[in-house]
Amino acid sequence: MAKRISAIFFLTVIFSAFAVLCVRFSAGGADGLTLTLRALVDGEVSAQLEEAACENMPGHSMLHKLAVDARLFGGSAEIDGILVGDTMLMKNVQPPDDEIATKNKQSIIDLASFQEHPTYVMLLPTACAIKQQELPEYINLFNQRSYIDSVYTEMSGSVSVVDTYLKLLSGMEEYIYYRTTDNLTAKGGYLVYEQLGMRLGISPLRTLDQFDIDYSDDYFYGELYEQLPVDRIQPDRVLLYRFSKYRREYQVTHYDHGEARIYYTLFPEFTAQLSGYKGGNDLILGGLSPVITLKSSTSSDNSLVIFADETVLSYIPFLLVHYSDIAIIDVEHATPEDLAAVKLEDYNQVLIGVSVDTFMHEDMHTVLSSYLPQAGEAAGN
Numbered sequence: 001m002a003k004r005i006s007a008i009f010f011l012t013v014i015f016s017a018f019a020v021l022c023v024r025f026s027a028g029g030a031d032g033l034t035l036t037l038r039a040l041v042d043g044e045v046s047a048q049l050e051e052a053a054c055e056n057m058p059g060h061s062m063l064h065k066l067a068v069d070a071r072l073f074g075g076s077a078e079i080d081g082i083l084v085g086d087t088m089l090m091k092n093v094q095p096p097d098d099e100i101a102t103k104n105k106q107s108i109i110d111l112a113s114f115q116e117h118p119t120y121v122m123l124l125p126t127a128c129a130i131k132q133q134e135l136p137e138y139i140n141l142f143n144q145r146s147y148i149d150s151v152y153t154e155m156s157g158s159v160s161v162v163d164t165y166l167k168l169l170s171g172m173e174e175y176i177y178y179r180t181t182d183n184l185t186a187k188g189g190y191l192v193y194e195q196l197g198m199r200l201g202i203s204p205l206r207t208l209d210q211f212d213i214d215y216s217d218d219y220f221y222g223e224l225y226e227q228l229p230v231d232r233i234q235p236d237r238v239l240l241y242r243f244s245k246y247r248r249e250y251q252v253t254h255y256d257h258g259e260a261r262i263y264y265t266l267f268p269e270f271t272a273q274l275s276g277y278k279g280g281n282d283l284i285l286g287g288l289s290p291v292i293t294l295k296s297s298t299s300s301d302n303s304l305v306i307f308a309d310e311t312v313l314s315y316i317p318f319l320l321v322h323y324s325d326i327a328i329i330d331v332e333h334a335t336p337e338d339l340a341a342v343k344l345e346d347y348n349q350v351l352i353g354v355s356v357d358t359f360m361h362e363d364m365h366t367v368l369s370s371y372l373p374q375a376g377e378a379a380g381n
Helices: 002-026 037-042 044-056 060-073 098-113 144-155 165-169 186-200 223-227 269-273 312-322 356-361 365-369 372-380
Strands: 082-084 089-091 119-124 211-220 236-243 250-256 259-263 291-296 303-308 325-330 350-355
Touching: 089 223, 098 119, 098 144, 098 350, 098 356, 098 365, 119 144, 119 186, 119 356, 144 165, 144 356, 165 186, 186 236, 186 312, 186 350, 236 312, 291 312, 303 312, 312 325, 350 356
Parallel strands: 119 350, 303 325, 303 350
Antiparallel strands: 082 089, 211 236, 250 259, 250 291, 291 325
């Protein structure tokens, strides 16, 4: 029976491909199209299907899904840079762009050298490094752990490093990474908080039973699923961890290209009704902006600047329990106009916390270097 179903599915794919090719022929756009068994197995037909759908077919999403199914049927475990696991999708993180990574590393060292406050660096492994049990053994992955260790060794003596690899690995069987978007869940964020908190000198750390958990009504499919719709992958759900042991009041100010908006909650759920809402971690702080300043009614006078990417949204609700002021700077997108809202000398700790993917492939130098003159002046006072 199973063989019969597989055969029917295979014939359906072939027939659908033929139908799309007929459309291309009738439109005079058949140049470069090939239909062979080898092309089907290698994924060439699925690429042609999608191209044909984009150009000629109103039901593009249906054919896109059909193209994905065809490649999965052919045994593919990676499609267009996305790894298909048993229960989740993961970005296949590639080796570093050496020029970008070297520049980012030097910018971090320079920042630490030109300002007085303790500086910490945290490179977070991505899902494909931690959740390898989801993938076939033959998948060849870049060794993130070895790379992170080598970067930390090169930075030793200049900064304090935060190694979260083993901590996250201890939760590999749990829901610590989203299934359809490239980020940590709140549960993964708590593991990061435990490791980071110890390095930052926080004591005691808060246990999970000191937080109330709200289950948002927002089930969502992230950008990985939009690129690669796979039926067996379930949607994600955001969990909101609210510190409940003591009452706290918050002020969250977003700075975005000269405009500011203020929330008085860490979880502005009403934003789900607004245009531009993307879902997922947008429920936490209202999403990541170029610069965000956070104020808490805690009696602590600790303050922290975080040069961050989207991963910060996973652990910030836990970390903020211990700080009266935290500034989050989007290390990729903050502009000089946004950065004017944050002066490093007003804070007593600095953290550069990003995914290793961001560190290896995205320009962090532009934002970090914006603070070098200011940091230099502070150090000279």
